[in-house]
Amino acid sequence: MPDPAKAIEALARELPGRVTTDPGALAAVAHDASHLSATAAAVCRPADPEEVVRLVRWARREHIPLTARGAGTSLDGESVPVPGGVVVDLSGWSGVLEIDPVDRLVRVGPGVVNADLQAALRPHGLFFPPNPGSWTTSTLGGNVATNASGPRSFRYGPTRAWVRGAEVVLGTGERLTIGGRAAKRSTGPDLVSMFVGSEGTLGLFTELTLALAPLPARRAGLAVPLPDGRPLAPVARALATATGLGLSAVEYLDRGCAEALARVENARLPADRALLLLEVESADEAEETRHLEAIGATLIGLGIPEAASVYPEADRLWTLRGQSGTALDRTLGPRVREDVCVPLSRLDPMLEAIAAAAREAGVPLYLYAHLGQGSLHPNFAIDPARPTAARLREAVLRAALRLGGTVSGEHGIGRVKAPFLPGEIGDGGVRLLRALKRACDPDGILNPGTLLSGEAAP
Amino acid sequence: MPDPAKAIEALARELPGRVTTDPGALAAVAHDASHLSATAAAVCRPADPEEVVRLVRWARREHIPLTARGAGTSLDGESVPVPGGVVVDLSGWSGVLEIDPVDRLVRVGPGVVNADLQAALRPHGLFFPPNPGSWTTSTLGGNVATNASGPRSFRYGPTRAWVRGAEVVLGTGERLTIGGRAAKRSTGPDLVSMFVGSEGTLGLFTELTLALAPLPARRAGLAVPLPDGRPLAPVARALATATGLGLSAVEYLDRGCAEALARVENARLPADRALLLLEVESADEAEETRHLEAIGATLIGLGIPEAASVYPEADRLWTLRGQSGTALDRTLGPRVREDVCVPLSRLDPMLEAIAAAAREAGVPLYLYAHLGQGSLHPNFAIDPARPTAARLREAVLRAALRLGGTVSGEHGIGRVKAPFLPGEIGDGGVRLLRALKRACDPDGILNPGTLLSGEAAP
Numbered sequence: 030m031p032d033p034a035k036a037i038e039a040l041a042r043e044l045p046g047r048v049t050t051d052p053g054a055l056a057a058v059a060h061d062a063s064h065l066s067a068t069a070a071a072v073c074r075p076a077d078p079e080e081v082v083r084l085v086r087w088a089r090r091e092h093i094p095l096t097a098r099g100a101g102t103s104l105d106g107e108s109v110p111v112p113g114g115v116v117v118d119l120s121g122w123s124g125v126l127e128i129d130p131v132d133r134l135v136r137v138g139p140g141v142v143n144a145d146l147q148a149a150l151r152p153h154g155l156f157f158p159p160n161p162g163s164w165t166t167s168t169l170g171g172n173v174a175t176n177a178s179g180p181r182s183f184r185y186g187p188t189r190a191w192v193r194g195a196e197v198v199l200g201t202g203e204r205l206t207i208g209g210r211a212a213k214r215s216t217g218p219d220l221v222s223m224f225v226g227s228e229g230t231l232g233l234f235t236e237l238t239l240a241l242a243p244l245p246a247r248r249a250g251l252a253v254p255l256p257d258g259r260p261l262a263p264v265a266r267a268l269a270t271a272t273g274l275g276l277s278a279v280e281y282l283d284r285g286c287a288e289a290l291a292r293v294e295n296a297r298l299p300a301d302r303a304l305l306l307l308e309v310e311s312a313d314e315a316e317e318t319r320h321l322e323a324i325g326a327t328l329i330g331l332g333i334p335e336a337a338s339v340y341p342e343a344d345r346l347w348t349l350r351g352q353s354g355t356a357l358d359r360t361l362g363p364r365v366r367e368d369v370c371v372p373l374s375r376l377d378p379m380l381e382a383i384a385a386a387a388r389e390a391g392v393p394l395y396l397y398a399h400l401g402q403g404s405l406h407p408n409f410a411i412d413p414a415r416p417t418a419a420r421l422r423e424a425v426l427r428a429a430l431r432l433g434g435t436v437s438g439e440h441g442i443g444r445v446k447a448p449f450l451p452g453e454i455g456d457g458g459v460r461l462l463r464a465l466k467r468a469c470d471p472d473g474i475l476n477p478g479t480l481l482s483g484e485a486a487p
Numbered sequence: 488m489p490d491p492a493k494a495i496e497a498l499a500r501e502l503p504g505r506v507t508t509d510p511g512a513l514a515a516v517a518h519d520a521s522h523l524s525a526t527a528a529a530v531c532r533p534a535d536p537e538e539v540v541r542l543v544r545w546a547r548r549e550h551i552p553l554t555a556r557g558a559g560t561s562l563d564g565e566s567v568p569v570p571g572g573v574v575v576d577l578s579g580w581s582g583v584l585e586i587d588p589v590d591r592l593v594r595v596g597p598g599v600v601n602a603d604l605q606a607a608l609r610p611h612g613l614f615f616p617p618n619p620g621s622w623t624t625s626t627l628g629g630n631v632a633t634n635a636s637g638p639r640s641f642r643y644g645p646t647r648a649w650v651r652g653a654e655v656v657l658g659t660g661e662r663l664t665i666g667g668r669a670a671k672r673s674t675g676p677d678l679v680s681m682f683v684g685s686e687g688t689l690g691l692f693t694e695l696t697l698a699l700a701p702l703p704a705r706r707a708g709l710a711v712p713l714p715d716g717r718p719l720a721p722v723a724r725a726l727a728t729a730t731g732l733g734l735s736a737v738e739y740l741d742r743g744c745a746e747a748l749a750r751v752e753n754a755r756l757p758a759d760r761a762l763l764l765l766e767v768e769s770a771d772e773a774e775e776t777r778h779l780e781a782i783g784a785t786l787i788g789l790g791i792p793e794a795a796s797v798y799p800e801a802d803r804l805w806t807l808r809g810q811s812g813t814a815l816d817r818t819l820g821p822r823v824r825e826d827v828c829v830p831l832s833r834l835d836p837m838l839e840a841i842a843a844a845a846r847e848a849g850v851p852l853y854l855y856a857h858l859g860q861g862s863l864h865p866n867f868a869i870d871p872a873r874p875t876a877a878r879l880r881e882a883v884l885r886a887a888l889r890l891g892g893t894v895s896g897e898h899g900i901g902r903v904k905a906p907f908l909p910g911e912i913g914d915g916g917v918r919l920l921r922a923l924k925r926a927c928d929p930d931g932i933l934n935p936g937t938l939l940s941g942e943a944a945p
Contacts, residue, residue, distance in 0.1 A: 131724055132830040176673040187671045189680075190648055205915035210830040212860040213645045214893035215634040215684055216900055216908060217938050218923060220916055222647075222680030226673055243730045266589055272701045273770050312731050372590040372668040402670040435672035442674055450674060457663035458678055461926055465676060468922030480675050 099168030105443030139170025158185035200470025250346030279401025370438025382428035447482030557626030563901025597628025616643035658928025708804030737859025828896025840886035905940030
């Protein structure tokens with residue numbers, strides 16, 4: 030049995046100045062945005078890829094697990110350490126290394142904050158489409174590791190579609206370059222897609238190459254109050270399948286979420302109604318006018334006659350929307366935050382199943398959603414550590430699978446939902462993931478218990 | 488040593504009426520669109536997934552390789568059989584099983600021809616964006632197995648982005664369902680992307696679930712004659728990075744290709760110049776007018792003053808463009824057809840390297856390209872079986888890799904380019920692909936020699 034304290038001392042000698050066991054530092058990385066927490070033995074801040082290689086080799090030698098961490102905004106325990114393990118803090122890898130407006134790509138360190146990248150790209154007339162709720166604080170390494178995508182995925186697709194390449198240090202200690210700069214490639218199974226969403230279980234990103242889109246000339250945000258009792262699914266389907274509206278995001282906040290959010294400083298949101306939050310992209314003012322008219326007509330056709338508040342800077346709306354988690358924290362305290370996605374054709378029964386689960390557990394429900402994609406975030410006002418909470422969660426996830434949906438549309442699997450992944454991908458899918466895990470991390474040192482649970486090493 | 492003839496007899500007993508050893512049938516599946524050919528021992532046409540399972544189990548028992556085949560339009564030997572192996576002809580699986588306009592998806596058999604799907608979708612105001620050159624004859628199973636994408640990938644991205652799920656029979660004989668109907672999912676490494684581009688080496692598709700896009704109200708094709716000697720790279724970069732032009736495809740034919748194509752019946756193409764072929768999508772006539780004016784102004788700014796021929800039905804242009812292979816067959820006979828893709832910033836040195844390779848080999852060059860993505864199809868008028876041809880091919884592929892590009896932008900790897908894949912993905916990438924191969928096809932019976940060469944079984 031190795032002596033963990035001695036092993037950490039050896040790491041500190043191996044990477045001088047990069048390792049801390051300071052209790053404050055350990056406390057700062059004990060949590061993510063889930064209800065889970067654990068105390069690591071140390072935090073390591075490697076300074077370059079070769080230091081990451083040495084860290085991984087040390088971890089293999091000592092059989093000590095590593096958990097990569099950016100801003101710690103993961104929602105299901107993806108960046109919560111293994112007790113006694115080491116947190117690999119990559120938040121300092123925050124360099125935008127290259128912006129190439131011709132190839133429309135950017136090379137970044139995994140610690141760059143999403144919003145900081147957007148700010149760096151703006152002068153070039155470009156942007157990185159994924160904008161998860163946490164975009165003002167979360168890192169691109171975390172966005173890619175969980176395939177967290179955000180409102181704009183309605184138009185632009187998931188984060189996976191915007192990762193062109195990466196430098197990775199595998200759990201073997203090997204450095205691997207996947208993908209690259211070319212706009213497309215047909216060279217076998219896509220290696221990049223194997224690492225997007227892998228939640229730190231296959232390798233540690235040391236660099237990302239991301240594809241970019243041209244900034245539209247105009248981008249307006251709309252907040253549309255919904256009449257009470259208006260059925261949601263027809264609205265989702267109508268907005269998702271309409272054309273000529275210029276929509277790049279179709280979001281929803283129920284009345285409880287809207288009330289919580291309206292209390293955020295300078296929110297200036299209507300507080301007494303459920304809301305649609307829409308984003309409209311246009312090439313010029315004339316097109317924007319046409320889009321807004323067409324949206325207005327579509328909404329009236331859906332029985333939503335009330336005028337929308339228009340935010341000329343849509344990003345303000347997404348910053349505000351990103352605060353709904355914090356706003357609900359204040360209103361509700363600890364709660365179950367779920368994240369399912371179902372085909373739009375099955376939205377009605379999924380909404381019913383969510384409401385029924387809340388009713389049966391006797392807890393209030395707060396729902397927000399990437400509505401246009403059937404991607405739902407129900408929040409249940411119950412301590413997630415309670416057994417009732419586990420049953421409630423299970424009812425919601427099983428309903429999603431029954432309806433042809435997924436147990437995670439956005440947040441990832443982490444430790445919280447690892448028990449539910451096999452129900453979605455089946456024994457065959459689990460076997461493929463395990464094969465990949467064995468090839469990349471034969472000793473199971475990378476974030477064990479995340480994604481696939483119930484095994485220290487595969 | 489098993490007796491192959493007895494094994495085939497056993498298969499014919501196992502799947503009565505599904506197996507033929509008729510020489511005409513074997514000759515019909517001996518080739519694809521590459522220069523390779525081989526004679527299979529039998530052709531099997533299983534009728535349902537359970538028959539595919541029985542076929543795969545038989546192949547494992549008898550150690551006889553299986554090669555999936557749709558329309559046989561693959562360009563690098565992806566569907567050329569292993570000598571003495573069995574061709575799995577899936578071209579009869581041509582049912583469009585479900586069109587869902589709400590979820591904007593379609594379920595199809597792998598044998599549905601791309602153009603037939605487009606025709607079935609048109610009344611619903613939908614289309615499947617990938618349209619490889621072979622779209623009038625190639626099957627969706629083949630499109631997905633090679634990640635062949637075509638002109639519209641300029642706007643819509645590769646085939647990989649449009650595959651939402653699949654039913655697969657693995658080389659183990661297991662049936663596996665990957666992905667599904669939800670618009671997005673964040674449930675670990677993407678299993679669907681592991682099978683897209685896998686070229687029949689991991690499993691056999693028995694069903695595909697594909698995402699769809701709304702048909703634009705108007706879609707015009709433009710054929711723009713290029714002044715002689717106009718440098719190509721600045722044109723590519725200008726059109727790829729411009730906004731407000733409504734472009735969904737930016738293609739190029741050099742003068743030789745244009746001349747060959749102009750001889751196709753009813754081509755009505757200018758024959759004496761290199762051509763840009765553009766596709767413009769618009770919501771209405773007014774927008775189309777604005778787009779065409781903006782394109783005209785952009786071209787004039789690039790020193791391309793001549794008016795374009797406008798084709799109100801852009802598909803006609805892509806049907807014609809898809810005949811460039813056949814047209815060059817007539818003009819050139821056997822030739823080396825290459826398929827590299829480089830970042831647009833590296834287009835000049837790549838074009839130079841292609842021209843230099845042709846010069847050094849002393850052979851004429853015919854180039855067509857998905858220009859807007861730096862995806863180039865140089866054709867060299869030389870018998871691909873000659874040693875000089877191999878050296879020429881190697882020079883082109885090495886240049887692509889040196890310039891940060893890929894050895895296949897579109898066609899896949901097949902048998903022809905298998906020796907070059909390790910140079911692109913490195914030892915680590917090869918190891919990942921092998922791990923996936925072992926998990927899906929432990930006996931190496933699925934299309935051995937394709938994608939990764941030099942091994943009968945992994």
